Amino acid sequence: MCVFFVKMAGRGRLLPCVCLGLFGVLCWVWVSFASFPDDQLYSEALDAVDRAAFQPQSALSDMEFGSVVSSYRGPGNTDRRSNKELPIILWWSAGLFPHFPGDSERIDCATSSCLVTSNRKVQLYKRTASIVFYGTDFRPYEAPLPRLQHQTWALFHEESPMNNYILSHSPGIRLFNYTATFRRESDYPLTLQWLPSLEYLLHPVAVSLKEKNQLRREGVAPVLYMQSHCDVPSDRDRYVRELMKYIKVDSYGKCLNNKPLPEHLQDTATATGEEPRFMNFVARYKFHLALENGLCPDYMTEKLWRPLHQGCVPVYRGSPAVSDWMPNDHTAVVIDSFPSPKALADFLTRLDENDDEYMKYLEFKNHGRITNSRLLEALETREWGVNDMSKPNYLNGFECYVCDQENARLAAERAYKKFPNKSPPPQPKMASYSHMGCPLPSPGYGDVQDLPADDGWLQIWPQDYWQSLDQAEGLESLIRHNESDPSLLWKHMQNMAVRRARGKH
Ligand SMILES: *[C@@H]1O[C@H](CO)[C@@H](O)[C@H](O)[C@H]1NC(C)=O
Ligand SMILES: *[C@@H]1O[C@H](CO)[C@@H](O)[C@H](O)[C@H]1NC(C)=O
Numbered sequence: 184m185c186v187f188f189v190k191m192a193g194r195g196r197l198l199p200c201v202c203l204g205l206f207g208v209l210c211w212v213w214v215s216f217a218s219f220p221d222d223q224l225y226s227e228a229l230d231a232v233d234r235a236a237f238q239p240q241s242a243l244s245d246m247e248f249g250s251v252v253s254s255y256r257g258p259g260n261t262d263r264r265s266n267k268e269l270p271i272i273l274w275w276s277a278g279l280f281p282h283f284p285g286d287s288e289r290i291d292c293a294t295s296s297c298l299v300t301s302n303r304k305v306q307l308y309k310r311t312a313s314i315v316f317y318g319t320d321f322r323p324y325e326a327p328l329p330r331l332q333h334q335t336w337a338l339f340h341e342e343s344p345m346n347n348y349i350l351s352h353s354p355g356i357r358l359f360n361y362t363a364t365f366r367r368e369s370d371y372p373l374t375l376q377w378l379p380s381l382e383y384l385l386h387p388v389a390v391s392l393k394e395k396n397q398l399r400r401e402g403v404a405p406v407l408y409m410q411s412h413c414d415v416p417s418d419r420d421r422y423v424r425e426l427m428k429y430i431k432v433d434s435y436g437k438c439l440n441n442k443p444l445p446e447h448l449q450d451t452a453t454a455t456g457e458e459p460r461f462m463n464f465v466a467r468y469k470f471h472l473a474l475e476n477g478l479c480p481d482y483m484t485e486k487l488w489r490p491l492h493q494g495c496v497p498v499y500r501g502s503p504a505v506s507d508w509m510p511n512d513h514t515a516v517v518i519d520s521f522p523s524p525k526a527l528a529d530f531l532t533r534l535d536e537n538d539d540e541y542m543k544y545l546e547f548k549n550h551g552r553i554t555n556s557r558l559l560e561a562l563e564t565r566e567w568g569v570n571d572m573s574k575p576n577y578l579n580g581f582e583c584y585v586c587d588q589e590n591a592r593l594a595a596e597r598a599y600k601k602f603p604n605k606s607p608p609p610q611p612k613m614a615s616y617s618h619m620g621c622p623l624p625s626p627g628y629g630d631v632q633d634l635p636a637d638d639g640w641l642q643i644w645p646q647d648y649w650q651s652l653d654q655a656e657g658l659e660s661l662i663r664h665n666e667s668d669p670s671l672l673w674k675h676m677q678n679m680a681v682r683r684a685r686g687k688h
Pocket of ligand 2: 329665666667
């Protein structure tokens with residue numbers, strides 16, 4: 184059965200679709216129940232869909248893998264084993280099992296085959312080689328314990344760092360053997376997941392500079408802000424509030440709102456994602472404030488790519504390494520290269536008044552002006568597609584990566600057992616800080632020491648970050664003590680706090 188995933192713009196959600204025949208496509212909405220609210224402008228309409236989240240029914244009773252249909256067999260896959268002999272990969276976060284229908288399926292990957300399942304019955308099976316977790320839903324107090332020596336853990340996390348800071352700490356990320364995250368350092372990088380294609384960038388400018396200048400004379404501000412998710416770790420509103428003192432910003436979302444949306448866009452169902460009327464509306468602005476909700480290397484979302492698609496200039500804060508992925512070295516205005524909001528406002532005002540200087544930012548739209556070879560190569564070589572039915576989605580891509588790695592490890596173990604003198608033992612493999620590693624949240628503007636004690640941001644995000652470290656260390660302790668009950672997490676955290684207070688470790 185073919186399943187592909189559509190990334191819904193403006194939401195960190197995946198929309199799984201099943202292909203039915205040549206033209207029929209059935210989509211259901213998957214939503215992670217424990218995640219934070221999203222950046223969506225108006226989320227109410229979609230929330231109604233979310234609540235009806237699709238729950239696939241188990242077509243197979245009691246793990247009868249014998250009858251499952253096989254999927255694509257890669258050209259390098261000569262695996263002739265029957266289903267009964269294959270290693271099992273367990274998707275622990277059941278809401279994200281990327282197969283349909285049923286809860287189990289055989290996968291035939293590039294070099295080997297596995298069985299994948301969302302049925303937790305197999306947790307302690309000898310044959311279960313790896314457990315896959317969805318980062319946003321990863322909870323130490325629900326972890327599969329005891330952790331078995333022969334099983335690896337795999338992490339899939341494409342969403343914002345704010346959804347789970349446990350993964351940003353070394354003790355948290357090191358629990359995993361394989362990772363797929365937005366960071367290029369991860370094992371199966373999802374860095375450009377929000378950029379559908381090169382063509383998306385080359386799309387012609389939606390509103391010409393002549394029209395934009397006319398709109399400016401009619402009172403439209405040079406800068407757009409559109410944000411309804413206000414209390415986030417990047418603390419972006421604090422920066423934008425300051426910037427607004429020095430340059431005119433039209434702000435339509437719930438955060439820092441200073442303008443109502445036109446009536447035809449107030450309909451919550453249409454003001455989402457890439458709805459054409461909504462797109463045309465925002466394309467009239469010269470500059471889009473594009474500040475991610477959490478700051479982390481390589482965490483870049485549609486906030487960045489959409490203005491580039493439309494031919495507006497993103498004024499960006501998010502990944503500190505954003506320049507590494509831009510079409511050329513004159514595409515985005517990077518907030519953190521300016522010493523102050525006022526300096527940034529002065530710069531934007533100069534661009535607003537100088538057409539030649541402004542147009543330099545749109546030169547990448549001309550043929551051959553996308554010169555960044557890192558970007559070109561990454562788009563060329565990635566094996567998964569975004570909203571593209573002709574390519575595998577990255578969930579299936581990652582499970583196949585894990586499957587091939589596990590089969591290689593098992594083969595190496597067998598060879599070592601048989602010929603210990605000829606074959607080396609397989610080396611352990613685990614993730615490190617750089618596979619996620621997002622920094623402690625800091626204020627969007629100003630110094631943390633200058634914030635009043637009752638500041639809302641201060642009370643939430645730095646604490647969330649450090650409590651996540653405690654949880655990561657707690658889980659590490661549970662595993663070290665070979666506990667089988669994850670709800671002992673709190674007790675372990677308490678014991679560690681007591682020992683720390685006594686100055687012991
Ligand atoms: C997987 O990671 C764990 C925890 O970091 C480690 O103890 C184990 O040796 C790793 N397993 C393999 C097969 O590399
Ligand atoms: C860990 O606990 C499990 C059962 O709870 C047990 O079967 C296993 O032998 C233990 N492992 C070690 C290394 O003590």
